[in-house]
Amino acid sequence: MTASRQLRSLLVLLFLALFATFSMHAAPPPFVQLEDARNALEKSSMVVIDIREPSETATGVARGAKLIPMSQLGKRLGELPAPGKEPFLLICNTQNRSSRVAEQLIAAGYTNVKYVQSGMSQWSSRGWPMVKP
Secondary structure, three states, X not given: OOXXXXXXXXXXXXXXXXXXXXXXXXXXXXXXXXXXXXHHHHHOOOEEEEOOOHHHHOOOEOOOOEEOOHHHHHHHHHHOOOOXXXXXXXXXXXXXXXXXXXXXXXXXXXXXXXXXXXXXXXXXXXXXXXXXX
C-alpha cells in the first residue's frame, strides 16, 4: 500500500470515528406539555419545581410550584425527590434551562425527571393563575 493510500485510509478512519462520536448524543430529556404540568399542580399529583431566579419569579409563580432557583440547585439537591423515586417536573421561563437541567439530572441518575415544554412565559401569556412567591 502506498503512503498516499495509507494516509487516505487513515483520514477515512478518523472521519468515521469523529462521526460516530458526534452522532452518539444522548436522547433528549423527556418532557410534558404545559397543560399536563398545570393539571399535575391542580391535582397535587406531581412535584413541579420552578428553577427560575428570584428576579423572574417576583412577577408570579404557578400555585403549588416549589421554588429552587437554578443557581442554588447544586446546594439544594436534597430537596428534589430521590433519584428513581417520585416523578417530578422542572419548569423555567421558556424550557431552555429546564431541559438542560433535566438532561444533567438524568445523567446523574434521576430517571424520574421531565421538563415542562414552553415554560412559564407561555403559562403567563395564557392568563393562567399565578401567585406571588
